[in-house]
Amino acid sequence: MGIFRIGIAGIGIMGTFHADAITSGAIQGAKLAAICDSSAELLGKSRSRYGEQVAYYGSAEEMMTSGEIDGILVATPHYDHPQLAIQAFAHGLHVLIEKPAGVYTKNVREMNEAAKASGKVFAIMYNQRLNPMYQKLRELIESGELGEIRRTNWIVTNWYRTQSYYNMGSWRATWKGEGGGVLINQCPHQLDLWHWTTLLTPKRIRAHCQFGKHRSIEVENEVTAYVEYENGASGVFVTSTAESPGTNRFEVAGSRGKIVIENGKMSFSQLRQSESEFNAACTNPFGSPECWNIDIPVPPGDGPQHKGILQNWTNAVLNGEPLIAPGQEGIHGLMLSNAMLLSTWTDQWVDFPIDEERFYNELQQRIRMSESRQEAVR
Incomplete structure (x- = not known):
């Protein structure tokens, strides 16, 4: 497969965001092939935005059986995520779902079982x-x-x-x-x-x-x-x-100190000796372990975020790249x-x-x- 043809289910705020990322060329190897939504108004706006090179459908089933797509990005309301994913796996499609995985774990567990049985690439938009x-x-x-x-x-x-x-x-x-x-x-x-x-x-x-x-x-x-x-x-x-x-x-907090993340910074109060070792050896009733306060250097920015997950899913389908956020982990x-x-x-x-x-x-x-x-x- 040289090009990964993606269909988007739900073209609201997030669906449009992902569609823009794909059509802008930001996702290497991916093509926006189709969009489905139950709203004729939203489909009309999408047609004006993306043109006739994209296919438009009024239902997910119609898009899934069209032969136009290899994978589906589910950006619908929460309750629909597991249902649409299970449906997509049954049609032999790869799946990327927006967060959350669903509303209740009973349904999400069924989705995970369908994903495993399908052998398709299943990811979730845990961009953080x-x-x-x-x-x-x-x-x-x-x-x-x-x-x-x-x-x-x-x-x-x-x-x-x-x-x-x-x-x-x-x-x-x-x-x-x-x-x-x-x-x-x-x-x-x-x-x-x-x-x-x-x-x-x-x-x-x-x-x-x-x-x-x-x-x-x-x-x-x-x-x-x-x-x-x-x-x-x-x-x-x-x-x-x-x-x-x-x-x-x-x-x-751990036995070797404490890490704090706040206001875009990470600090590490690192103990020179583990608390357990210090406690076992200390004879001073009011003693405390030696502590070094360290500002942990972290690359600036928030990383590639949504585009990074979308690219990773595409790479996983095209060349087997390991998933950063496997869909099955959404249940946790x-x-x-x-x-x-x-x-x-x-x-x-x-x-x-x-x-x-x-x-x-x-x-x-x-x-x-x-x-x-x-x-x-x-």
């Missing part, structure tokens, strides 16, 4: 994995520079959103339309990075989600969660869309968000892996209650 800051953090942890991880703490409250933002669409911030709030809409990248950089496996979680706090919405917009890991470490995750000014501070961050909601709804600890059937049933209850509001705000 290309951010040099988080790549460096993962490198330091993976190499053992930080020692054994003992604590993580991420406060990410710089997602401020006004009521007018939520009023932009009747589907927004509803269980029926989005399936969640800050955890499913704003935080999928942080939830992925939390798992991807620390290499830790959660054991159980206890969360407190506030629904519609300071905003007239159905879903969670303020969350505080406490997680325990298999290795005995603990973690805290705090997020909000109603706090200003917000904070974005990620701390990872989603399970964290599902667990936080389930813990709140049941007012108890939630073990990993979560009870997927119970989460699904709890979500369906809220979707049914969501219907009257959906009609009222149209």
Whole structure:
């Protein structure tokens, strides 16, 4: 295959962003071959923007069976991601999905099984994995520079959103339309990075989600969660869309010191001797390990971001390049968000892996209650 022919499902804001990247020539080896959307208006705008060299379809099925594409980029609302991916695999297509992987892990697990059975290249748009800051953090942890991880703490409250933002669409911030709030809409990248950089496996979680706090919405917009890991470490995750000014501070503490990422900088308070070794040898009741404060050099900028993931997916299809963000890994961050909601709804600890059937049933209850509001705000 000399050229990778891509079809885009959903030509809203992100779909248009990706289409522009491909048609600009920024993605080597890729061609925008087709676009599908249920909106005739959006298809008309796309036709004016990209011309007749692109095929246009009113349904994903029509585009998938057209013979015009080799792979599909899914940029539709959250609930559709697994369904369209499974459909695409059945038609022998490669798949790249926008984040999040879906709304509930039960559906995403089915998508992952379909991907494995298909043998096709499956990726997810976790573009923050290309951010040099988080790549460096993962490198330091993976190499053992930080020692054994003992604590993580991420406060990410710089997602401020006004009521007018939520009023932009009747589907927004509803269980029926989005399936969640800050955890499913704003935080999928942080939830992925939390798992991807620390290499830790959660054991159980206890969360407190506030629904519609300071905003007239159905879903969670303020969350505080406490997680325990298999290795005995603990973690805290705090997020909000109603706090200003917000904070974005990620701390990872280990037996060899602590790394802090904040305000675009990374600092490493490195212990000359591991805490365990120091503690075993120290006879001073008030002694403390020698610590060196180091500013970690990180390349400027945020990396190639979305274009980098799109190029990587294309390269994986054309020449077997390893994926930066395999689609199957989308379930990890989603399970964290599902667990936080389930813990709140049941007012108890939630073990990993979560009870997927119970989460699904709890979500369906809220979707049914969501219907009257959906009609009222149209």
